[in-house]
Amino acid sequence: MENNAPPKPTETELEILQILWQHGPSTVRFVNEAQNKTKETGYTTTLKLLQIMFEKNLVLRDEESRSHVYRAAVTEEETQQRLLDRFLDTTFRGSAMKLVMQALGNHRTTPAELDQIRHLLKKLENDSSNADL
Amino acid sequence: MENNAPPKPTETELEILQILWQHGPSTVRFVNEAQNKTKETGYTTTLKLLQIMFEKNLVLRDEESRSHVYRAAVTEEETQQRLLDRFLDTTFRGSAMKLVMQALGNHRTTPAELDQIRHLLKKLENDSSNADL
DNA sequence: ACTTGTCTACGAAGTTAGTCGTAGAACGAG
DNA sequence: CTCGTTCTACGACTAACTTCGTAGACAAGT
The missing domain is CATH 1.10.287 (Helix Hairpins)
Structure with missing residues (x-):
């Protein structure tokens, strides 16, 4: 059931990736607090998102300590490039x-x-x- | 119930706008056939989309003849600029x-x-x- | 040991986008 | 006039995204 190949992140997933790229590996709580600086978000919402992103192979996690530590599984540049390509096609017809x-x-x-x-x-x-x- | 201010078009709506920008005012059938060159799409699907876009003020329509003629209510440049701004923020942090x-x-x-x-x-x-x- | 707080896991509800089926009006032959 | 075609309108269904509530594990302090 473990499928590789990270897909296109959604809007909110991208926001979370930004946080991970900026601050490095983080706990759910940290990510959640970072999110709250911009937009009120429940803790379990952030948790769920990270879990889903884990399933999708968008992030990896270290389960050593009780609070898991998540980190981006894709680089910022890769992702930007991929989104840029798509954006270029859809919005500027290439x-x-x-x-x-x-x-x-x-x-x-x-x-x-x-x-x-x-x-x-x-x-x-x-x-x-x-x-x- | 008539609210102005055209919102951000969705992915598919954008594709339709592209068609209208490229070919000018068009009937549902024309738009649908243009779409089918890329991606198999039912006629009523295209129709529904155009109706929704009409509600959202993304397109205007001439109801003179039985087959309504739709045209973009926003210019390509405006829209590109708006999407670009957003994309810049979300993906490249500005x-x-x-x-x-x-x-x-x-x-x-x-x-x-x-x-x-x-x-x-x-x-x-x-x-x-x-x-x- | 008991209570309090933090964590993960899971499921359910709400939202939006996209798809299409069907019904009924309008039209154009024949 | 009647039949077949083309159109609009409308409603329903699915899938994806997002949100959050609740339950149970775990730890720490008293």
């Missing part, structure tokens, strides 16, 4: 360009960040003249 | 930078497109030295 333009156009970006992007652009330009990796 | 980097890094972008982004960057840089709009 045009990374349009997405980037809108993201840059409508959100305050510091000059330093713009510079960072400029570097990436240069790097991409160079790579594109080479063989595809 | 960092437009990280999103852009990942989008550019992992999707084939043509040199022409890179150039277009470069122009935008220059424009942003100039604007940032002015007063904030």
Whole structure:
């Protein structure tokens, strides 16, 4: 019954993953309290969510002590990439360009960040003249 | 009972909006056939969805002829922007930078497109030295 | 040992999205 | 006029997500 392959996390599951990514392995209580800073949530609600996420292989848990310690089973980057791909398809019909333009156009970006992007652009330009990796 | 303010479209609603944006005002049948090119969908399913979207003010409809003609009540850009904002928050914790980097890094972008982004960057840089709009 | 508090496990209820069946109106042949 | 087709409207069913209540295990303090 143990199936691998972590699926797309739901909205709330993602919030929990964010907490785990930010703070590392945590108990249910910790996660719950972190959640409550944003949105009132019952303890058992958080518990249940984590249990479900465990079933889905979205998180792992250490059952040594009485309070289990949960940690993300997927990395933040992996997940972001996966969600981004999907989002790109559904919302921007696959045009990374349009997405980037809108993201840059409508959100305050510091000059330093713009510079960072400029570097990436240069790097991409160079790579594109080479063989595809 | 008529409340304005179009809400966040769901996954399937978005697919329908895409069709309307691409092809302009359409009948239920047309939308349904477009959907079927991707995914087998019953006629009444499409109908119901459009009716619901009508209630939600996501689409408008012309009831002149027997087959109603639906059209998007929101523009593609508006909607993309709104979904992007949300996505940015939930998935990238608000960092437009990280999103852009990942989008550019992992999707084939043509040199022409890179150039277009470069122009935008220059424009942003100039604007940032002015007063904030 | 008893009480109090914290933990896991489990099940049930509420919500929303998506699916479709069926009924009845409208239309167009023949 | 009557039959078959196409349409809208409506209601019901399923599945997934989220929420929480309750029960029982476990530990700690008095």
